Amino acid sequence: MSPSMDDPDDLQALAGEYVLGLLDPAEVREIERRMTQDMALRDAVAAWRDRFLEIDASAAPVAPSAHLWQRIADEIAAPQARPAQAARPALWSRVGFWRGLSFAGAALSALLAIFSGMLIQQMQPRPVAVAVLQADDATPGAIIEAFADGSVRLVPLRTIDVPPGRALQVWTLWDRARGPVPLGLMARAEERRLARGDNLPMPIDKQLYEITLEPASGSPTGRPTGPVLYKGLASVVH
Secondary structure, eight states: OOSOOOSHHHHHHHHHHHHHTOSOHHHHHHHHHHHTTOHHHHHHHHHHHHHHHHHHHHOOOOOOOHHHHHHHHHHHHSOOOOOOOOSOOOGGGSHHHHHTTOSOHHHHHHHHHHHHHHHHHTTSOOOSEEEEEEOTTOOEEEEEEEOTTSOEEEEESSOOOOOTTEEEEEEEESOTTTOOEEEEEESSOOOEEEOOSSOOOOOOTTOEEEEEEEETTOOSSSSOOSOEEEEEEOEEOO
16 A cells, blocks of 8 residues: 555545455555545545446446456566556556456446546646536436636536437526527537637536537527436536
8 A cells, every 4th residue: 555645646546446445454444544534535535436336336247257367367467577666556457456347348448438537637627617417307417527718528427319400509507697608519429528719707616507409500599499408517626
């Protein structure tokens, strides 16, 4: 276990391993002891649990063969030219990590997307606000990351049916006097950065974001006309 919690990347990796059940009993006890005093570690663990909640609830476990585990262990144990380092073994170099990925195929893809996203985010501007968009039954459908320049990134959490001749339109509302402002039009739900040419203000707490079903060319009125599929209020990222 890394002796320091000062490095945010180490803290996130350790929290992820704890939530996935990849630590040995002594490490688990140490993490749980630290969480009684370390708010940052508690928050990181809670965030990882939120990430995996829907996957854990819906994915059926798949038991890999003993032969597969042995191949993975042999590959990890094979001599490799690595720079000497005293740090904790990388998450993906531990056999326990691969055992923790005994999820259904969809869950595995989701896990890889999360880890890849963490690396990509280190090289990109960070959002200033985040909103989870939900259907009327509170089912999460998408995540909106709002940036300081007024652009947003839409990250779908599920497939959204779009009938022929229709499209998904993303909106935001921060000023009722101005009304909803369109952020982008999509033929299908996919992860995409939607950039606005307008000089939009900095996103604020409780700002409304929503996705509506509109004609393929977009709303003819400049305001939402179709049914609201998903909506949610933003929380400012501190």
